[in-house]
Amino acid sequence: xxxxxxxxxxxxxxxxxxxxxxxxxxxxxxxxxxxxxxxxxxxxxxxxxxxxxxxxxxxxxxxxxxxxxxxxxxxxxxxxxxxxxxxxxxxxxxxxxxxxxxxxxxxxxxxxxxxxxxxxxxxxxxxxxxxxxxxxxxxxxxxxxxxxxxxxxxxxxxxxxxxxxxxxxxxxxxxxxxxxxxxxxxxxxxxxxxxxxxxxxxxxxxxxxxxxxxxxxxxxxxxxxxxxxxxxxxxxxxxxxxxxxxxxxxxxxxxxxxxxxxxxxxxxxxxxxxxxxxxxxxxxxxxxxxxxxxxxxxxxxxxxxxxxxxxxxxxxxxxxxxxxxxxxxxxxxxxxxxxxxxxxxxxxxxxxxxxxxxxxxxxxxxxxxxxxxxxxxxxxxxxxxxxxxxxxx
Amino acid sequence: xxxxxxxxxxxxxxxxxxxxxxxxxxxxxxxxxxxxxxxxxxxxxxxxxxxxxxxxxxxxxxxxxxxxxxxxxxxxxxxxxxxxxxxxxxxxxxxxxxxxxxxxxxxxxxxxxxxxxxxxxxxxxxxxxxxxxxxxxxxxxxxxxxxxxxxxxxxxxxxxxxxxxxxxxxxxxxxxxxxxxxxxxxxxxxxxxxxxxxxxxxxxxxxxxxxxxxxxxxxxxxxxxxxxxxxxxxxxxxxxxxxxxxxxxxxxxxxxxxxxxxxxxxxxxxxxxxxxxxxxxxxxxxxxxxxxxxxxxxxxxxxxxxxxxxxxxxxxxxxxxxxxxxxxxxxxxxxxxxxxxxxxxxxxxxxxxxxxxxxxxxxxxxxxxxxxxxxxxxxxxxxxxxxxxxxxx
Numbered sequence: 001x002x003x004x005x006x007x008x009x010x011x012x013x014x015x016x017x018x019x020x021x022x023x024x025x026x027x028x029x030x031x032x033x034x035x036x037x038x039x040x041x042x043x044x045x046x047x048x049x050x051x052x053x054x055x056x057x058x059x060x061x062x063x064x065x066x067x068x069x070x071x072x073x074x075x076x077x078x079x080x081x082x083x084x085x086x087x088x089x090x091x092x093x094x095x096x097x098x099x100x101x102x103x104x105x106x107x108x109x110x111x112x113x114x115x116x117x118x119x120x121x122x123x124x125x126x127x128x129x130x131x132x133x134x135x136x137x138x139x140x141x142x143x144x145x146x147x148x149x150x151x152x153x154x155x156x157x158x159x160x161x162x163x164x165x166x167x168x169x170x171x172x173x174x175x176x177x178x179x180x181x182x183x184x185x186x187x188x189x190x191x192x193x194x195x196x197x198x199x200x201x202x203x204x205x206x207x208x209x210x211x212x213x214x215x216x217x218x219x220x221x222x223x224x225x226x227x228x229x230x231x232x233x234x235x236x237x238x239x240x241x242x243x244x245x246x247x248x249x250x251x252x253x254x255x256x257x258x259x260x261x262x263x264x265x266x267x268x269x270x271x272x273x274x275x276x277x278x279x280x281x282x283x284x285x286x287x288x289x290x291x292x293x294x295x296x297x298x299x300x301x302x303x304x305x306x307x308x309x310x311x312x313x314x315x316x317x318x319x320x321x322x323x324x325x326x327x328x329x330x331x332x333x334x335x336x337x338x339x340x341x342x343x344x345x346x347x348x349x350x351x352x353x354x355x356x357x358x359x360x361x362x363x364x365x366x367x368x369x370x371x372x373x374x375x376x377x378x379x380x381x382x383x384x385x386x387x388x389x390x391x392x393x
Numbered sequence: 394x395x396x397x398x399x400x401x402x403x404x405x406x407x408x409x410x411x412x413x414x415x416x417x418x419x420x421x422x423x424x425x426x427x428x429x430x431x432x433x434x435x436x437x438x439x440x441x442x443x444x445x446x447x448x449x450x451x452x453x454x455x456x457x458x459x460x461x462x463x464x465x466x467x468x469x470x471x472x473x474x475x476x477x478x479x480x481x482x483x484x485x486x487x488x489x490x491x492x493x494x495x496x497x498x499x500x501x502x503x504x505x506x507x508x509x510x511x512x513x514x515x516x517x518x519x520x521x522x523x524x525x526x527x528x529x530x531x532x533x534x535x536x537x538x539x540x541x542x543x544x545x546x547x548x549x550x551x552x553x554x555x556x557x558x559x560x561x562x563x564x565x566x567x568x569x570x571x572x573x574x575x576x577x578x579x580x581x582x583x584x585x586x587x588x589x590x591x592x593x594x595x596x597x598x599x600x601x602x603x604x605x606x607x608x609x610x611x612x613x614x615x616x617x618x619x620x621x622x623x624x625x626x627x628x629x630x631x632x633x634x635x636x637x638x639x640x641x642x643x644x645x646x647x648x649x650x651x652x653x654x655x656x657x658x659x660x661x662x663x664x665x666x667x668x669x670x671x672x673x674x675x676x677x678x679x680x681x682x683x684x685x686x687x688x689x690x691x692x693x694x695x696x697x698x699x700x701x702x703x704x705x706x707x708x709x710x711x712x713x714x715x716x717x718x719x720x721x722x723x724x725x726x727x728x729x730x731x732x733x734x735x736x737x738x739x740x741x742x743x744x745x746x747x748x749x750x751x752x753x754x755x756x757x758x759x760x761x762x763x764x765x766x767x768x769x770x771x772x773x774x775x776x777x778x779x780x781x782x783x784x785x786x
Contacts, residue, residue, distance in 0.1 A: 006564070006772035008550070009557040013584055040706070047550035048576055050763045059552035091582060092551060098616050098643040099580045102667050106577065106643070110670030110707045110739070157401070157440035158485060159452035164402040171399070183441055184499065187492045189484060191406055223491050226619070226648040250491040250499070252645030255619040274495050277503030282675035313433070314503045346503070370443045379399035 010055030015062050019087040022104055022119040025073055027081045027284040037114050038067050038084035044107045046092060062089050065103075078284040083117065095128040097254045097300060109286065117288045118329070119295060126335050132303040133260050134268045135338025136331075136363055139303050142242070142268065143178050144215045147362055149390045151176070152270075152304075152343060153383070154369040155201070156183035162192045166200035168379070172372075173208030173216035175383020176392070179304075179365065180205060181245045182221040184272040194220070194232060195239070202240040217242020219270055222259070223251040230258060233265045243268035243303070249275030253300040260301025270343065271302035281317055289322040294329015297340060304341040304365050305330055309356060312347020320359065327360055341365045350375060350382075353389045366390070403448030408455050412480040415497055415512040418466055419475045420677040430507050431460050431477035437500045439485060455482050458496075471677040476510065488521040490647045490693065502679065510681045511722070512688060519728045525696040526653050527661045528731025529724075529756055532696050535635070535661065536571050537608045540755055542783045544569070545663075545697075545736060546776070547762040548594070549576035555585045559593035561772070565765075566601030566609035568776020569785070572697075572758065573598060574638045575614035577665040587613065587625060588632070595633040610635020612663055615652070616644040623651060626658045636661035636696070642668030646693040653694025663736065664695035674710055682715040687722015690733060697734040697758050698723055702749060705740020713752065720753055734758045743768060743775075746782045759783070 024041060026034040042065035043051050054060045069085040093100045108114050121129075132138075140146060153172050155165045165186075172180045180201070188194040201218045209216055222233040222244045229251055233244050246269055248256045259265050273293065279286035287296070289307075297305040308314035310323045327342040342360060345367030353366060368386060375382045387393065417434060419427040435458035436444050447453045462478040486493045501507050514522075525531075533539060546565050548558040558579075565573045573594070581587040594611045602609055615626040615637045622644055626637050639662055641649045652658050666686065672679035680689070682700075690698040701707035703716045720735040737749060738760030746759060761779060768775045780786065 004770060005766050006770055006775070008766075009553055009560075011552065011554055011557065011584070013552060044706075046578065047552065048547075048578060048762070049550040050767065053763070053766055054550055059550055063550070063552040091584070092578070094580055094582045096580055096618050098618060098640075099578070099582075101643050102578060102616075102640065105671075106640075106667035107707075107739070108670075109642070109668050110666065110674070110701055110710050112674045112709050154441075157442040157447055157452055157456070159404065159406060159440065159456040160402055161404055164404065167402075185439065185441060185485070185492070185495060187487055187489055189487045189492075191404070191484070223495075225489050225491060226622075226645060226651040230620075247491075247495070247499075249502070250494050250645075250647075252619060252643075252648060254643075255645060255648075258619040273503065274499035275502050277501075278498075278673075278675070278679035279671045281503070281505045281678035282671070285674040286671035308503055313437075314500075316505050317503050346500070369441070370446070373398050373401075373446050374443065377397060377399055382399070 005053055008053055008055050010057040013058040013062060015058065015089050015091050016124065018090045018122050018124045020090055020119065020121045020125055021068065021085050021087045023083055023085050023117045025081055025083055025115045025117050027076060027078045027113045029079060031082060034082040035070060038070060041108045041114055042067055042086055045103050046088065048107060063092055076283065090122065090124045093125060097129055097257050101253060105287065112285050115285055115288055116291050118291055123335055126337055129257060129299050130261065131298050131337030132301055132340050134303045136341055139268050139341065143217065145178060148392050149357065149362060150178045150365040151386055152179040152181060152365050152367040153177045153372055154181050154183045156369065158183060158185045159191060162197040162200045165192060165197060166204040169201045169218055170204035170208050171379040172383055173205045173214065174212060175380035176214060176387045177216060177383050179217055179219055181219040181270060184221050184245060184247055184274050186221050187224060195235065198236050198239045198241055219243040219245045221245040223247040229255055230262060233259045237265050237267050241267065243270060245270050245272055247272040247274040248300060249273065253296065256300045256302065268303040269301055270304040270306060271297045272306050277317060288325065290325040290329035293326040295334065298330065298334060298337050302340050304343045306343040306345050306367060308346025309344035309348040311352055314346050324359060343367050345369065350386060350389065357390055398446055401446055401448050403450040406451040406455060408451065408482050408484050409517065411483045411515050411517045413483055413512065413514045413518055414461065414478050414480045416476055416478050416510045418508045418510050419477060420469065420471045420506045422472060424475060427475040428463060431463060434501045434507055435460055435479055438496050439481065441500060456485055469676065483515065483517045486518060490522055490650050494646060505678050508678055508681055509684050511684055516728055519730055522650060522692050523654065524691050524730030525694055525733050527696045529734055532661050532734065536610065538571060541785050542750065542755060543571045543758040544779055545572040545574060545758050545760040546570045546765055547574050547576045549762060551576060551578045552584060555590040555593045558585060558590060559597040562594045562611055563597035563601050564772040565776055566598045566607065567605060568773035569607060569780045570609060570776050572610055572612055574612040574663060577614050577638060577640055577667050579614050580617060588628065591629050591632045591634055612636040612638045614638040616640040622648055623655060626652050630658050630660050634660060636663060638663050638665055640665040640667040641693060642666065646689065649693045649695065661696040662694055663697040663699060664690045665699050670710060681718065683718040683722035686719040688727065691723065691727060691730050695733050697736045699736040699738050699760060701739025702737035702741040704745055707739050717752060736760050738762065743779060743782065750783055
């Protein structure tokens with residue numbers, strides 16, 4: 001080869017042989033084209049180099065991803081589709097979630113027709129990504145709700161003062177909402193500064209708990225500039241917040257892992273889908289609902305994963321089947337990574353709760369925001385009605 | 394209103410009245426549906442609350458985004474389209490890039506048919522986001538190349554040792570490549586650990602520079618876990634790297650802003666598109682090429698923005714017009730935010746350079762990776778040929 005192209009070394013890599021796998025859906029007019037998409041992804045996601053020039057030793061044999069399986073899949077709205085399973089050397093991802101994301105879909109995110117469906121990681125990788133600190137069981141224990149769905153609502157609209165939001169939190173806690181979270185548009189705006197908001201909302205929820213004997217918690221939104229995010233989450237914990245809301249689309253997936261791993265934070269994390277819709281609006285590329293709002297959120301440390309429920313104002317991109325897939329991704333066996341709560345919101349209304357209860361079963365957090373305001377004049381009473389819908393009196 | 398719904402306070406917000414604007418492309422079958430998409434986005438991106446319940450004072454008048462303009466646009470592959478300009482109170486974004494991203498497209502990323510085309514920020518916001526530290530002029534000065542395109546190549550394939558990569562960097566610098574960057578798959582894998590790799594590549598490029606009198610630089614990839622990213626970039630600078638490569642899709646946009654703002658980093662930043670393709674593969678949602686690889690990369694501090702050139706292996710999602718739009722986004726007037734270099738790569742080959750030169754003109758960085766290996770056996774000579782193509786002898 002060295003007579004026509006520059007010499008590329010052929011190192012012996014001493015790899016463990018352990019591999020992780022990712023399943024991709026390939027949408028293409030023909031099987032041959034779908035297979036080509038899979039084979040190109042195997043190269044693109046690893047060596048990103050003309051395969052003919054890659055030496056035949058360990059780089060070609062172990063670093064280049066392998067197409068382990070290839071089979072027809074059910075056709076979708078964009079035409080015929082196939083599924084391919086690719087395997088990767090664990091040492092290529094190393095110990096970093098950023099690089100694992102890169103291997104899942106880095107360059108291939110720019111190739112229409114390739115969608116990451118799901119993945120399977122060996123212990124050699126999950127040991128670096130502990131996932132949710134609490135998971136479903138741990139969050140239930142903290143909230144003192146051993147069974148039945150948990151209830152969540154959001155403090156809004158943007159523009160209210162810290163005290164206005166705290167007053168609203170008080171009513172919600174009085175009405176028995178388990179998790180009262182910030183709207184994800186709340187950060188540190190001057191009309192409701194972070195520290196003041198957290199202090200007032202924590203106090204308001206604690207006051208309501210004293211009156212009801214309940215164990216409601218407040219979760220402030222802690223997504224922030226990179227240099228302030230961890231401090232904001234630690235401050236929330238110090239001020240007595242029962243958890244934090246975080247938007248990995250805005251602040252990064254690995255930064256959520258960092259929050260989950262940090263002992264000075266040490267409280268549950270709920271993830272928000274802001275900016276992440278683009279991974280699935282094409283329908284043929286990016287990430288599946290299952291991978292994005294299920295597996296990936298868990299891997300990055302979310303105890304609960306918020307996404308829009310079917311039938312609401314985001315119905316085009318979230319069908320009932322999509323939501324079922326998310327719930328499956330929140331609980332599918334991932335070894336040491338605990339199950340997270342699917343948390344359907346985004347237009348969920350009181351009248352849709354019974355059907356949603358039937359779909360999701362017990363292990364779900366129902367998130368209703370604006371919909372709690374339209375039933376009647378008494379917010380706490382609307383919340384009690386919400387509790388009644390799932391049989392929690 | 395309080396007789397049928399809970400009371401929502403109506404605070405006086407004392408806002409400056411300064412607003413920023415974002416232009417959205419709305420793809421829908423009819424004008425009425427497109428207008429509804431725009432009006433829904435105005436609510437969704439701000440108060441995320443039933444508009445009928447939002448009090449009529451400052452929240453309704455100033456916090457809810459305003460649809461300032463609405464007009465037909467050229468139809469696209471997904472049907473008829475319109476363009477709407479929305480304006481937002483600067484105080485709603487506050488001083489945080491994470492929240493600005495949220496206001497641009499947070500929840501609306503989950504609504505197919507709404508794409509952010511471009512944006513315009515007043516000084517009240519750009520003062521918080523200084524953008525590229527060097528920009529086009531500053532990078533040219535550091536490299537000693539006052540005109541004509543700059544040349545870039547990448548060290549790969551993944552699996553080579555630090556010394557192998559350094560040997561390759563030496564050849565490239567000898568051949569006159571201005572910027573020799575890591576492949577974005579290189580992080581801190583044990584076969585080419587970060588510190589060793591940076592030290593060896595910096596040394597190799599310096600040695601070549603001494604022989605040629607050139608001023609080539611090495612840019613290691615510094616995307617890393619959230620708690621190590623800044624340190625890695627600082628270490629790169631300390632070890633003598635001439636810049637860093639960073640992937641905001643993997644590590645977050647605001648973390649790039651942090652790198653650009655950090656005096657202990659203080660070297661140019663090249664952004665990589667890994668994982669970001671999903672923002673544009675739908676063609677009707679997410680972000681435009683102009684906004685994503687032009688304006689947003691600059692706002693977040695990139696001196697050069699890598700993306701796949703038209704005609705290469707990512708041609709489906711990157712047409713010649715898309716690439717022209719990216720170049721425009723890299724240089725369009727953004728007040729105090731300096732212009733960045735469009736850096737087309739991803740399948741750019743030597744034979745396509747002349748056409749690309751015609752499209753982009755002088756102010757561009759041409760990135761050829763694998764394509765430099767297929768011309769002949771001498772890598773340095775292939776690099777010299779690349780220089781010759783743009784008239785730099």
